[in-house]
Each structure stands twice: as structure tokens, then as C-alpha cells.
Ligand code: SF4
């Protein structure tokens with residue numbers, strides 16, 4: 001039932017994507033920064049970072065339209081994206097992009113916030129939307145499940161930073177909780193994980209913290225032995 005609700009939310013998010021696309025755009029942040037404006041997408045990214053301090057990457061697993069589109073496409077390519085260094089590239093892209101924005105913000109200060117700055121659903125907007133959808137489609141088809149989340153996503157690093165802040169400050173946040181004694185190593189969880197994580201091994205190791213986990217709870221719901229729980233807690237220190 002829970003996974004049906006999650007998929008329903010994600011399907012709704014895909015339907016709304018033509019409207020919300022602007023607020024998830026890294027490109028419009030750069031355009032706005034060239035005139036000293038912090039626009040809606042910059043505010044949304046900042047909000048997601050703050051949310052992840054408590055809620056980890058729930059946004060990625062339950063709401064993100066880009067992730068949802070990948071889940072839909074993964075019917076055509078069910079492989080896991082196993083390239084070496086697959087997770088590193090998104091941090092490099094993010095670091096270059098965000099450094100440029102910081103440079104523009106410093107150069108064009110004082111800054112002003114304007115949520116709807118440059119929001120205009122015209123032909124150019126729809127063309128950029130179509131290009132991004134094509135990139136998501138081609139990347140997922142050629143890599144595998146949630147390939148973009150692993151390698152290209154410009155939003156994931158914000159949430160990983162939020163999780164890192166949370167753990168550094170010992171703030172309780174959303175986590176999976178393993179019960180290794182109940183696990184019978186059937187590996188159903190590993191097969192189900194949309195991020196291709198070795199969930200079974202994580203359960204057995206007693207540590208389910210992973211920067212790539214999107215808190216979708218698919219592993220929790222597929223486990224026949226209830227060996228995976230979840231809740232809000234601090235990082236384990238031993
Ligand atoms: S599905 Fe449950 S029992 Fe099976 S390997 Fe995963 S945690 Fe263990």
C-alpha cells in the first residue's frame with residue numbers, strides 16, 4: 001500500500017513537471033545570478049537542503065519528478081548503473097556549477113530575492129523542458145535505474161550536504177534501521193532497491209546509512225522478515 005501511495009505521488013509529480021520544471025532548473029539560477037537575483041529555483045534548492053537535515057533524501061524517493069521519470073523509463077532498462085565512480089561525477093558537476101553561482105552572487109551584490117523571476121511559460125521554456133526530458137530519457141536508457149540520480153543530478157548534493165550537516169551536529173534525521181538477526185539473506189531488498197544498493201549487505205552489516213539511499217522504503221516493504229525498519233534517529237557512533 002505504501003509503495004502504491006509513493007508511486008501515485010511520483011506520477012502526480014511527473015504530470016506537474018511542466019509547471020514545476022522552472023523551480024528545479026540549475027540554468028535559471030545562473031541566469032538570475034547574472035543580474036543579482038536569487039530566484040525561485042535557488043530558494044527551492046536551499047529549502048530542500050534544510051529539509052534534508054531532518055528528512056534525509058525523502059524528496060528524491062517520494063517527490064522528485066526527475067526521479068519519477070527515470071522510474072518510468074527503467075521499465076525499458078532494469079539494469080543497475082554500476083559504472084566505477086558513477087556517484088562522483090555529480091559532485092564535480094555540482095561544485096563547478098555552484099562555484100560559478102557564488103562568483104556571480106558576489107560580483108552582483110547586493111542581491112535581491114524574487115521567487116518568480118524569469119518565470120514565463122513560452123516556447124523557449126517548453127523547448128528547454130523537452131531537451132531536459134530527452135536527456136533524462138537517453139541517460140536512463142543508456143545507464144540503468146536512476147542513473148541520473150547517481151551521476152548527473154545537480155540537486156542530490158544539496159541533500160547530501162544537509163544529511164552531512166545533520167550527522168556532524170548530531171541532529172536526529174530519517175534513517176533505515178536494520179535488524180540483522182531477522183534477515184535470512186533472501187536479497188529481495190537488494191533486487192528491489194531503485195538505486196541498486198546492496199541492501200542485504202547493509203542489513204547484515206548493521207549500518208544502513210548510505211548517501212545514495214533515497215529513503216523510498218521499497219526495501220522495507222518487500223522484506224518478508226521485517227528486517228528493515230525506519231525512523232528518526234541520530235547517527236550511530238559505534
Ligand atoms: S529482504 Fe529482508 S530478509 Fe531478505 S535479504 Fe533483505 S533484509 Fe534480509
Ligand code: SF4
Nearest residue numbers: 193213214216217219
Ligand atoms: S536502500 Fe531501501 S530506502 Fe534506500 S534507496 Fe534502496 S530501497 Fe530505497
